[in-house]
Amino acid sequence: MFLHQYFSCFTILTILKALVHVSDAQLSTCYYSTSCPNVSKIVSSVLEEAFQSDPRGPSWEVPLGRRDGRKANRKKADDCIPRGSDNLSNITAKFSRVGLNLVDVVALSGAHTFGSAQCRVIRGRLYNFSGTGQPDPTINTSYLKTLQDKCPQTGNGLGLANLDPVTNYTFDNQYFTNLQNHMGLLSSDQELFSTTNASSIDIVNTYSKDQATFFENFVKSMIKMGNIKPLTGKKGEVRLNCRKVNNK
Numbered sequence: 001m002f003l004h005q006y007f008s009c010f011t012i013l014t015i016l017k018a019l020v021h022v023s024d025a026q027l028s029t030c031y032y033s034t035s036c037p038n039v040s041k042i043v044s045s046v047l048e049e050a051f052q053s054d055p056r057g058p059s060w061e062v063p064l065g066r067r068d069g070r071k072a073n074r075k076k077a078d079d080c081i082p083r084g085s086d087n088l089s090n091i092t093a094k095f096s097r098v099g100l101n102l103v104d105v106v107a108l109s110g111a112h113t114f115g116s117a118q119c120r121v122i123r124g125r126l127y128n129f130s131g132t133g134q135p136d137p138t139i140n141t142s143y144l145k146t147l148q149d150k151c152p153q154t155g156n157g158l159g160l161a162n163l164d165p166v167t168n169y170t171f172d173n174q175y176f177t178n179l180q181n182h183m184g185l186l187s188s189d190q191e192l193f194s195t196t197n198a199s200s201i202d203i204v205n206t207y208s209k210d211q212a213t214f215f216e217n218f219v220k221s222m223i224k225m226g227n228i229k230p231l232t233g234k235k236g237e238v239r240l241n242c243r244k245v246n247n248k
Contacts, residue, residue, distance in 0.1 A: 057171025058215035067236035084186035107217040112163040120157025140182040176208035
């Protein structure tokens with residue numbers, strides 16, 4: 001899965017291309033000495049670039065043979081999944097209904113170390129929070145200005161803002177430090193730290209200073225989430241391609 005270290009497609013193709021050329025000639029350690037004397041440096045550079053772009057982060061074994069349904073219900077899914085505007089009580093209630101606790105809420109929210117949200121999702125928070133005609137007071141003022149520049153009050157709202165404005169391409173614990181600095185992009189993010197006397201505050205503080213604990217809890221929560229009401233017997237199907245149902 002995406003959290004495992006990987007080679008980019010470009011890296012793999014580069015190596016395969018090199019192997020094809022080698023197969024066309026006799027094996028020789030100096031085959032490229034004249035045709036491409038810098039091949040070793042080029043391959044090393046590509047590999048290094050691939051590892052540098054790898055987001056890293058935690059990893060875990062995913063059981064094979066998972067059965068997925070053949071139908072989806074958008075309304076039911078929307079009712080179960082927390083919204084970006086949900087308060088902490090609503091978020092924890094939705095998690096609780098499927099057997100997940102507050103630690104799971106905070107740990108899984110850390111997945112927002114990646115990704116982005118459309119401006120239309122956060123526009124209300126930037127200009128008319130809860131119908132007040134004012135921005136959400138929990139947003140860092142400098143960060144608010146940055147977001148307002150990126151997401152103007154008018155327009156189609158299709159612009160994108162990173163969920164983690166600091167290290168958006170690295171899986172780390174920066175997301176929680178952002179919350180401490182009042183730089184959560186979604187209202188539901190900032191709720192974890194800015195809700196008065198919430199137990200989630202201590203968890204955010206722990207993850208901000210201890211990345212290893214965050215990784216450990218994230219893995220546990222991902223496994224728990226993967227085991228929510230699994231299909232058994234003849235229900236559903238084991239997909240040949242995880243992105244779509246099997247052809248009948």
